[in-house]
Amino acid sequence: MPWWLPATSALCVVAAVVGGALVALGVAAPGFDIAGNLDDAYLWRVVWFTVLQASLSTLLSVALAIPVARAMARRQFPGRGLLLRLFSLSLVIPTIVAIFGIAAVHGRSGWVNDVLVLLGIGRANYLYGLTGILIGHCFFNMPFVARILLQAIESVPPESWRVASQFGLRSRDLFRLIEWPAMRTVLPGVAGLVFMLCFTSFAVVLTLGGGPKATTLEVAVYQALRFDFDLGRAVTLALVQLLLCGAIVLAVLQLAVPGTTALTEGRLYERPDTGGRLGRAVDGLALLLTGALVVLPLIAVAVAGFNATAAEVLARPALWHAVGQSLVIALSAGTLALLLGGAILISSRSLRHRLGRPAAAARLELPASLILVVPPFVLATGLFVLLRQVADVFALGMPLVILVNALMALPFVVRFLGGPMMEEAQRHDRLCQSLGIAGWNRLRLVEWPGLRRPIGLALAVAATLSLGDLGVIALFGSQDFATLPLLLYQAIGGFRMTEAAVIAALLSLLCLALFLVIEGGLGGLGAFRGLRRHRHV
């Protein structure tokens, strides 16, 4: 098999879906007029707000993540392991669950306001609008950035810390000379990704934006399709998002190649700067803030879930129907994402390892990341318009949600699997070549035993993301076709908060269970623990 075939096939599928959807929508739009749409003041207001909130969210996430990563790198405290694990998985927490938790903490009758009333200050209504969007985006992205930065700090050779101890470097010297240079190499890449995630964010903006003043392009696309059925405007908005966000992200990615992503080991190194009183105070503050921002909303979900209506809500057949459909979507989308991502990576690995062309390999992997820039609603609607002539309209919902969810999970598969696949090749490629181990034999005897853990992780991430996703389902959802996140969104929208609390808790548990079952089942955790010790062989 030629090296380029897998990636070319996968990228053809991606290109056909994206291109087909955009063209179909453009053609279907009656009196489609890009110039007219572009002339609209509303459009540019939306663009301005999108850029503003994405920039602020990125800035805040990174600014908070730096002290948090530092504190995690040099402090041992109870719950550190758990927090690390949470940081590693922050991106797969269902958005709508987190939103529920954030509302329970920060909402008008939330915990913060309860405290304010106790203190005699009175209620403050600060959640909905830009503040809410920033809280929501920091909840997801600060831990993600902190984890990548922590990895960068951990990759500093232990000798550096010993040398620093001998020279008596102070805390700020350590930061300037050791930590900052390590962080700087990964920052542009991770900031670019966070910017893209915030730029295209949907559920957070829809629920916490609080009105037409705080609308992003992605939400505007959804509204154009769902409420106005203005296909032309949806395509225009999508194209603007594609060009603008794509250009910004490409520019950022030019600055540095993002590091590979794996779960952090969370090792603590002996450092000379753990004693200082100021340092302790700063770290304590950073960790406290983390607790308030990230942990509190999750606790709120757990606490609210156990309420009096739980038994009644859990007895509804509609709920379990949605659970079933959610699981089918999650597993199918996850598998599809894994296949597409794996195909791209097989080719890019060949390009990187055997042909010695890392830049070309990175370009090959880029479309898998840039897919995030395409609004999923445009994809789904475009395909719907395209396919409704040949297929049963009511049968289309499920496959379309699966396909679009798979594409949206693709960047994460590539990130989680890329590094380990490359390492596997560096260890074993020449040996396989010289022994003639190829094709099925290589997959069975070499790749699978070495990669089952990262494969399990990638599939778990992709499936869990899809399980918790409130995306195109918001467009296609109906009485008969609903997922758990959609039911939760409808409950929150209808102010049925006790019902929402039960669904949020159930969805969280389901995501956790799915993640652990896939990761543990495929990864063969026990078997692997033995293998990792032997990795140096």
Place this chain on the structure above:
Amino acid sequence: MAASARSGVFGGTVMSEAPLLQVEALSFRYEDMTMVFDLTLGRGDCLAVLGPSGAGKSTLLSLIAGFEKPLAGRVVIAGQDVTARKPADRPVTSLFQEHNLFAHLSAEENVGLGLDPGLRLDAAQRRAVAEALARVGLGDFGRRHPAQLSGGQRQRVALARSLVRDRPLLLLDEPFSALDPGLRLEMLDLVRQLQAERGLTVVMVSHNPQDALRIAGHSAFVYDGRILAAGPTRALLEAREPAELRAFLGPEPA
């Protein structure tokens, strides 16, 4: 026999019989460095390739094994032009410095891969695996996994695999340089014994002249992508010419 330098300084190869390995004007480019190699090696000979790191020693081995594609030139092994062949189809076995074994497979299975890349072995093949392991002194270690073996034992397993593969040319890319001195000499002696028993032709990359003296009748000195000097090992090391070789060997002991 001798390795011949392209420049002609050591031109004029003396051949005892038909050469087993011929490397003809084999060129390769890595970043800014252009390499050109010419080399001839007789059957049953052992050649040490010496030189500083980054000179192109390992690249030469990779080109012979087929891991890298040359820009021009030919590799002829046992009279057959193998330049276009895949690594597995060349009559060559390679031993690397590390990662010679699959960590999740036992010693037996690692050796068995040399007989069948799908690891479906019949009784005769399983016997051959056991014999090869016994020959390198690991008769009782077949069931162990690499992590349960010492560094020297792991390289013995890899040597056992090269025995069952039964290819005439053995390429060693500093496979013992991470071992303790005594163990390293032990392994070099084992290679020499196996070479004599099986009539193997060996090319060994090393940065240690002592290794060359121990097992290699001939040595070639690689510098900046060229073979600068070649000849019988002892004569080459005593001549200390050209200047680059002198610099590589360091000051003479007082």
